[in-house]
Amino acid sequence: MSKELNPLFGKRVELDASLTVAVIGAAGKMGMRVSNNLNLTDATVFYTEASEAGQARLQELGRVASTVDDAVPAADVVILAVPDVVLGTVSEQVVPLMQSGAVLLTLDPAAAYAGLLASRDDVHQACAHPAHPSIFLERTTVEEYADTFGGIAAEQEVVAAFEGDDEAAKARVEAVVRAIYAPVIDVHWVTVKQLAQLEPTLVETTACMIGQFLKDSMDHAITEVGIPEGAVKALFYGHIGIALTNALRGSNPFSEACLEAMDYGRDAIIKDDWKRIWDDEDLDVVLAKMLKLEKIERS
Ligand SMILES: NC(=O)c1ccc[n+]([C@@H]2O[C@H](COP(=O)([O-])OP(=O)(O)OC[C@H]3O[C@@H](n4cnc5c(N)ncnc54)[C@H](O)[C@@H]3O)[C@@H](O)[C@H]2O)c1
Known part of the structure; x- marks a missing residue:
């Protein structure tokens, strides 16, 4: 029992x-x-x-x-x-x-x-x-x-x-x-390596960072630009949902104008060499930070 x-x-x-x-x-x-x-x-x-x-x-x-x-x-x-x-x-x-x-x-x-x-x-x-x-x-x-x-x-x-x-x-x-x-x-x-690539590279380094960036962007709209908080949150929270379901599951196509703004945002915010976070050397750099080590020593 x-x-x-x-x-x-x-x-x-x-x-x-x-x-x-x-x-x-x-x-x-x-x-x-x-x-x-x-x-x-x-x-x-x-x-x-x-x-x-x-x-x-x-x-x-x-x-x-x-x-x-x-x-x-x-x-x-x-x-x-x-x-x-x-x-x-x-x-x-x-x-x-x-x-x-x-x-x-x-x-x-x-x-x-x-x-x-x-x-x-x-x-x-x-x-x-x-x-x-x-x-x-x-x-x-x-x-x-x-x-x-x-x-x-x-x-x-x-x-x-x-x-x-x-x-x-x-x-x-x-x-x-x-x-x-x-x-x-x-x-x-x-494998252990694949799990380490998922956590942190895909999860913390990518998804959690973007989640916090969404918050930073929203706070900027409220405190620096001065748009009423209720309006910012109403529009942003709903649109985060539609952005994720459109991008990850293709629920609806993004409009032509939206795609233009997305390209502009990608050029302005994302570095060209972003895929280096998937290199083994970069993974070791992040892991050393997380584990408070000077560097990862591999035998
Ligand atoms: N917090 C999360 O959201 C989360 C999610 C998934 C995985 N993890 C993993 O879970 C593990 C634990 O993380 P956490 O966030 O729960 O840590 P925590 O700091 O909340 O808790 C750790 C506990 O271990 C105790 N402790 C420390 N040294 C000890 C020892 N020698 N013997 C017995 N107890 C000892 C501490 O007193 C504390 O109660 C980590 O490997 C972490 O990466 C955490």
């Missing part, structure tokens, strides 16, 4: 009762999210957290904080939900304690692709990043609309990487990934 049904998406979060999962950094943003969902499964879950404030948060939720020494050797899957800048040192503490055949699961590929994670021949490494609910997801309930991040009520997909060819271990990871990010539509398997 499942411990509880998720009241928001009304289904069990499936995970075999024989599985044991350890969450390292269980009181952080992702640690809390994945723990909330693991807590809806039949699996045994260990929570570890370094900060005292975090341990107090776990206690408020009735979650018993374990030490790494107790949690890690018991786990089939160890989830590292700690900041990327400490993943290297935390993995050095955790990996030697892991069971043979267990899986070290990270939630972002930067440290794995940069070669910062401690490894062991008999320990598998995997990384799974939530895609977040698509802007094109057909939501029907208030809860689905409210769940912008995913993992609560709105369905999302996941992109993941698994090192090695142990299909049983990979299946175990997929089950855990489907549970921690539930409700999940599908898990797409790629």
Whole structure:
């Protein structure tokens, strides 16, 4: 029997009762999210957290904080939900304690692709990043609309990487990934490098940057140009929607005049050599910034 049904998406979060999962950094943003969902499964879950404030948060939720020494050797899957800048040192503490055949699961590929994670021949490494609910997801309930991040009520997909060819271990990871990010539509398997190209190159470097640029442009229209805020937001929010659905899905053709203005904007704003963000050297530059390293050293 499942411990509880998720009241928001009304289904069990499936995970075999024989599985044991350890969450390292269980009181952080992702640690809390994945723990909330693991807590809806039949699996045994260990929570570890370094900060005292975090341990107090776990206690408020009735979650018993374990030490790494107790949690890690018991786990089939160890989830590292700690900041990327400490993943290297935390993995050095955790990996030697892991069971043979267990899986070290990270939630972002930067440290794995940069070669910062401690490894062991008999320990598998995997990384799974939530895609977040698509802007094109057909939501029907208030809860689905409210769940912008995913993992609560709105369905999302996941992109993941698994090192090695142990299909049983990979299946175990997929089950855990489907549970921690539930409700999940599908898990797409790629290489660690491809996952690092998606996160950050396509997502943070491109999409998040453009999202923030839209905000900067909107603020400029309101504060510098002096157009009433209500009018700016009304016109902009609707047009962002139509721009995305036209460009990404071809829902409607852009008009001739719109295409002219788009060309003007592209010439004015985008650099000719923008595709260099996809070069391996550029990816290493961004990853070094994200991981607070001088540079990425590859052996
Ligand atoms: N925040 C997001 O939106 C998001 C989305 C997808 C993936 N991720 C990835 O999830 C991971 C965690 O990010 P976050 O934003 O949740 O971080 P966070 O800073 O919110 O939380 C990290 C937690 O780890 C704890 N911690 C630090 N060192 C520890 C240690 N040695 N042992 C046990 N606990 C320790 C901290 O006290 C904190 O509670 C990162 O790899 C990040 O890239 C984050």
